[in-house]
Amino acid sequence: MDSNPRDVVTSIRVRYAECDPMQVAHHSTYLIWFEAGRADLCRVRGIDYPAMERSGLFLPVVEARCRYIASARYDEVLELTTCILEIKRRTVRFGYRLVRDNQTVAEGETYQMLVDSSGRPRTFPAELFERFQP
Amino acid sequence: MDSNPRDVVTSIRVRYAECDPMQVAHHSTYLIWFEAGRADLCRVRGIDYPAMERSGLFLPVVEARCRYIASARYDEVLELTTCILEIKRRTVRFGYRLVRDNQTVAEGETYQMLVDSSGRPRTFPAELFERFQP
Amino acid sequence: MDSNPRDVVTSIRVRYAECDPMQVAHHSTYLIWFEAGRADLCRVRGIDYPAMERSGLFLPVVEARCRYIASARYDEVLELTTCILEIKRRTVRFGYRLVRDNQTVAEGETYQMLVDSSGRPRTFPAELFERFQP
């Protein structure tokens, strides 16, 4: 994941409820943080995701992957970098890197498909396709 | 909360992700368990809540309260008793008691209002009103 | 909940995973936001809650209450004000008000007890007692 001026950085403070009995953020929480990163990336690139959903276009996750490298603890502040790895006619692939003090905490990817409200695959409208370019 | 033959008992096994660094179930989780109890109560009383929502009737929580009396730990099995405390024209009040081995773990209440899809209060249809009787 | 210079304001952006099929933030999520507000209040007042836990002092919630007044939707930014309502020898009561554009979304309270690692009630050390003053 090379740095790209179009990548977006989100600051994440670890919540108590997100931590588990091992005293670290539960591994399912990372997917929720990645989603917050995608929301920020969309906002920065002028993509109004809530409006997309109101117009009947959705981007469900069809595959997710995360590698947990170091632990994240309650009240720590993490830096999440979200990027777009690839866009195709109907799918988009996002990449994530979570860092604390220059140490990589986790890396992940989600693969998402554009669908309508009945779940049928759709082709990205030209303007959206442009905004989702890596 | 006296026992009532129309009360419904739900078995809950505490999940790891539901526990926090104090090694106990996080207090927000109890509201999710209470909701699972309501789902069981509806099912037992012949109320199809998913169908209610599809027909445009919703029961959002307008007030919730929980008293945490003992801790619940990972992998423990709890017994949740859900009852209806009161039904009025547009509102219903549920009560919950969570028990482990005859020890009360928590007690709670939710107060819910019947609304339509734009959030406007609605009056319970006669059949629903009957099914929600304490 | 009158305004107090010692109250703390936290900005909360509603996450997608926090919303439910009614298209609004799930009612259990508010307790997690309130906890984030407490974390900010502690930090601002010089209370290092993670260090408190490492030293064997915990503040579990023994009672929580929330009144849901308006809905919160995905991607909205809410302003959470957290205050201390009361401190006693072993307990502290927090108050919360969640606002969006001058509209109150929710109000809540948590009642918490100082305990040691075996769950026995403890008396607030003098310095902590001072920092938790309303």
Add this chain to the structure above:
Amino acid sequence: MDSNPRDVVTSIRVRYAECDPMQVAHHSTYLIWFEAGRADLCRVRGIDYPAMERSGLFLPVVEARCRYIASARYDEVLELTTCILEIKRRTVRFGYRLVRDNQTVAEGETYQMLVDSSGRPRTFPAELFERFQP
């Protein structure tokens, strides 16, 4: 994922709080269900995971992957099959398949490492190694 007599089946009812504005179970929830499946698999094979943790051995997830094939909706009952794909000296790989009415909803894997309470890798004790055989 071929069927194996040592695989374990867990019944999962989709909770309301687990569903998102797309009206389907949020993709992060699947990792929590997989964890519930692991808990059941451990129990059936005589592995007391809570006792393992008390004795200072933990199995954090170092990599997770999920492929989402069909949606899961509120109140549906899903069947989760959990299996062990591979055990090595210090790591174990679990596989998951989530099914509803013979339709595969999702498939996933977690890769986990045995560590002590300071996070150092440990070798499986012989008895545990035996119980975690595929």
